[in-house]
Amino acid sequence: MDEILKYTGTVQPPKNYRDENGQPLYPYLPKDELIEAVNLAITLKRPLLIKGEPGCGKTKLARAVAYELDLPYIPWNIKSTSRAQDGIYTYDTVARLRDAQLASAGRITDSEEIKRINDPKTYREWGPLGKAFQSEKRAVLLIDEIDKADIDFPNDLLLELDERRFTVAETKEEIFCQDNSPIIFITSNDEKDLPDAFLRRCLFHYIEFPNQKRLIEILTNRFEQSPDNPLINTATERFLELREILQEEKGDAGKKVSTSELIDWFDILNRQPQDEILAKLNGQLPYLGTLLKSWDDHRIYLRQFQSEEEE
């Protein structure tokens, strides 16, 4: 390694920053433990497996790391039908067959064109992993929600993640990383257990739910408020209360309100006149629709709220 990359979690995008795809990018405030885990993954060149409640910022981490270190960011969003092979490369056999047919029928005569279709490389397209392995700088590769795919999926990636190389069967190309092996983040929602062989090759970090101090920090950074703003204080307080109510009723199993929902909620609150909204926050919470996503949750909250009123 010529240079040692180090993530600090302190370099944040400027206001209204948009990435090359036009997506807004907001400040990301990682805990020290998370920063340490990220640096460990960078140094050891092992994938970092991140778990945590939905909405706690698992996916956003990779983008934030890529921004701070100024590295290319390659997301790979896993679907239930994703196959490991697709992440490496796909080969358009059908197009090749079609072109071969057209050529043999005498429909393609341009010599340039014939040269192009004679080259088997014309038809292979790199997937996210394939791109990351060939990136000049170390790339930040995000494999998002790996547990959504079939259970064979992680097992099929073992060799590629371990040895950082693969072969394109159709063109006999051998692709491998040298100094540019990507920084890989893998997120999982814990829907399915991952195979042991796969876990063994990953580093692991569990993102804890932020406490009030951190929530305030997140909101002040996101909305550029002063931390003394009474609205932020009250909103996070009420939010954590609501979270506790839900947790008591549903235990650890149910869906809890998440950081991302708090951000949405605060976004609406912030648009209202402040004294009005502060008054509202003392009674039944306004805009509950942004926080509670099922009728059950609503009922739990209303019941709790009414019993408090009676007292």
Place this chain on the structure above:
Amino acid sequence: MITQDLPLYDLFNKLRQSGLPLGVNEYELLLRSLMAGFGMADQKALARLCKTLWVKSAEEAQIFDYHFAEVMKQGITSETAVSSQISSAETEAKITPETPKLPTSKPEIAPDSLPAKPLPTPTSNAKSAEPQQPPVVEIEDVIQMAKSAVLSISSSDEITDAAFLLTSDYLPVTKRQMKQAWRYLRRPVREGQRTELDVEATANRIAQQGILLEPVLVSRRINRAELVLLIDQDGSMVPFHSLADRLMETALRGGRLGKTGIYYFHNCPVDYLYRDPGHQEAETFEQVLSRLSQTRSSVLIFSDGGAARGSYNSDRVELTEAFLNQFKQRVRYLTWLNPAPKSRWQGTTAGKIAQLIPMFECDRSGLQDAIKVLRSS
């Protein structure tokens, strides 16, 4: 010599024995991270580092915390004595890590905390794989350990919280083995959107038509094996509840089954099956049966069949036979897993039932055989 001086090797070994999937590579990762300067700040940082490297779930984290506290506690007794010497040793070690003085200082530092244990066979190549680095790291690390151990004497009362650790790994089949077994239960069916190219059919069509008009696509194979677990609950089955839970959990989470249904009963199902272990949500036999598919569903019964208490009950045999017949009419694949060992079936109700249905002991090979029956191969 080398094994004795490896930092945290004792902890690593204990974690391995507790069933964490760790190998030489994982240990080497620790060495590399320590050399890169991670986890050196204090004991907490060291624990965090080890956790990031070795722990992959909340359950494992609990096991880790326990063993880490234990190892640190051991460290206190042996290392406080030498802590005064460490400050001088530390400076020497850091400036010239490969100084020949090292061997003399080592035995004083870590005789008790890192007892020499023979390497288990899978890790026996560790000696050759790791040339001369370990001793170098060890010095710095043992110093850190001793330092932090001294610091932590006052806070060691936290350890009592983790003093009781429930591990259930004396069971005959580990979770991992169960997951592996479930993966064999598959009934791949092509279903859903046509996305895969059928090369053979496409080639055939080109041969027929003389030119490629459009490729022939087929659906992807997905696993449509449906599993119904019938679990005997309470009574003589109480000691096997954790085994049943593990069976259920691995089937639901670790497997790749199309659909899994869990039902409970007591002794022998009569008319009703229950969706919960507390026997609250009842469902009639007919309801359950009507949802099964003849070709795809497989039924696994988990019950001791009276073998745990070793009694023979002809009524129970009759009831079981009637219920098995009902199921046999509806599903093709049916088997029985008995948590009591085979030697105990003879002369009990279970022995009789074993003549009606393939019955297996609940160990690894028994589970594999049961799944073979469910696959019918």
